[in-house]
Amino acid sequence: MDNKTIKQKVKELTARAGFELPDDVLGLLKKAYAAENNKKAKQALGWILDNAGIARKYKLAICQDTGLPVVFVEASKLSASQIKAIEDGLAAGYQAAYLRPSMVDPLKRDRPSYRGSKIQIDFDPAISGIKISLLPKGFGSENKSQVKMFNPTASLAAIEDFVVEAVKKAGPEACPPFVVGVGIGSTSDGCLLLAKKALLGDLGKNNPDKELRNLEQRLLKKINALNIGPMGLGGKTTALAVKILKAPTHIAGLPVGVNISCHALRKARLIL
């Protein structure tokens, strides 16, 4: 696969990610709408569903915050020029699809551009091509990220309280209903990356790890009991799902990261 094709395919992926709310997210939003009795909350969910339909049909951005492109690349081998082709594809895609230039120098705050992606590369000898997962991350939710370096002896209950509290602090500003990503283990930055990676998982599939699955279900219940609801207007659904990933950590620590996604969880995958 030559770099020109990589750039073109990523360009197309970018548009798809911006216009099409994924089926697993849509499915949970429809369920939430059907189950909702609170009038204001139901109206908000109705707007969200109408919006998704309009965006998909007319090829418009779901949300004006078309995000900072976070990309997870998996391959058995990869070159710098291939990564550059991916970066070029993202910038070309944002421009061609009339998305929003949202990236700036953090201190200069110059004119926003289409360049400034976060690319995570994972090498896996089992992969023959290049797997690209795009998560354009909006910053209303990103701004509510939290990390806590727990003591290694901390209880699961303490971790649960931290996650629920993080969601409570996020409140309406992060655009509920949320998908809550949690990363447990690794390092301070590692657990936040896991939390973000967790958002890519199929919301309709259960966590293969039984302990994490139970934790996800308990957290979802506690989060929905907060009664924040869509746009913070109350109601049954504050979060659509909780997804957890874990990784080995140091004997002296227990890092836990929370990365919240808004209801416009845009994610798209491509295998080259």
Added chain:
Amino acid sequence: MFSGVIYTARDQAHKRLVELIKAGKKLPIDLKGAVIYYCGPTATPKGKVIGACGPTTASRMDEFIAPLLKVGVVAMIGKGRRSAAARAAIKKYKAVYFLAPAGCGALIARYVLKNELVAFADLGPEAIRRLTVKDLPLIVGIDSQGKSIYQDL
């Protein structure tokens, strides 16, 4: 539902406007009676009036609210909670803060009839735009008594 003219302005435009007010300099737009919409739209697709244009988080503009209300802004549209100080300013100046459908930029675009760039073009998506809207669905977030829809949160 709201029909009329609203001005988009978010973080950088607010910072600039307040700096101009503090320096006693002329503002690029007349804010007397103005409705501010916390929004930075996407680029405008061919043949459309505007791109996706939903609300951004209002609390980031809390620190700029008082001087703008003082020069005559009557309402703001955004999403999310606001600080106690912001609520107090809204009460003091008898302004209103509305919520627009959050995360629904494609839907809201349908209510925009006209879109004109009026100031701070160099800010790109954060420029001030005069939008003419019809039947824009809004919810009162904080009324002119300073009462918030979010008191339980």
